[in-house]
Amino acid sequence: MENLIILVHILTALAIIGLILLQxxxxxDMGASFGSGASQTxxxxxxxxxxxxxxxxxxxxxxxxxxxxxxxxAKQKASIGDxxxxxxxxxxxxxxxxxxxxxxxDDDIPQVETETNENSQEDIPEVPEQ
Numbered sequence: 399m400e401n402l403i404i405l406v407h408i409l410t411a412l413a414i415i416g417l418i419l420l421q422x423x424x425x426x427d428m429g430a431s432f433g434s435g436a437s438q439t440x441x442x443x444x445x446x447x448x449x450x451x452x453x454x455x456x457x458x459x460x461x462x463x464x465x466x467x468x469x470x471x472a473k474q475k476a477s478i479g480d481x482x483x484x485x486x487x488x489x490x491x492x493x494x495x496x497x498x499x500x501x502x503x504d505d506d507i508p509q510v511e512t513e514t515n516e517n518s519q520e521d522i523p524e525v526p527e528q
Contacts, residue, residue: 400471407464414457421450
């Protein structure tokens with residue numbers, strides 16, 4: 399059903415684009431360009447405005463309806479995942495506690511002792527005097 403609505407939506411959009419491109423502006427004399435003496439008589443005495451205007455309005459309405467239908471379908475699909483936080487809360491309780499895997503420190507390991515000079519800073523080495 400969704401694929402059918404998408405197909406109608408795309409075809410309607412393309413038809414609207416085509417109809418808008420076929421319509422003439424206020425200053426265009428389409429009938430005069432084909433050799434006719436009167437302007438806007440190519441599509442009948444009433445001109446091309448009525449047919450193209452009505453078809454554009456109908457296709458715009460169909461485009462609106464398909465857009466609204468696709469939005470409703472997308473909302474229904476999105477509501478399926480609303481139960482996700484409840485699922486996460488129940489699975490967190492089922493996870494076992496992490497065991498302590500730290501390595502014990504032995505007292506047998508020798509420690510390096512550093513001598514500090516009270517007159518010098520620890521990070522800067524002393525420069526011997528010449």
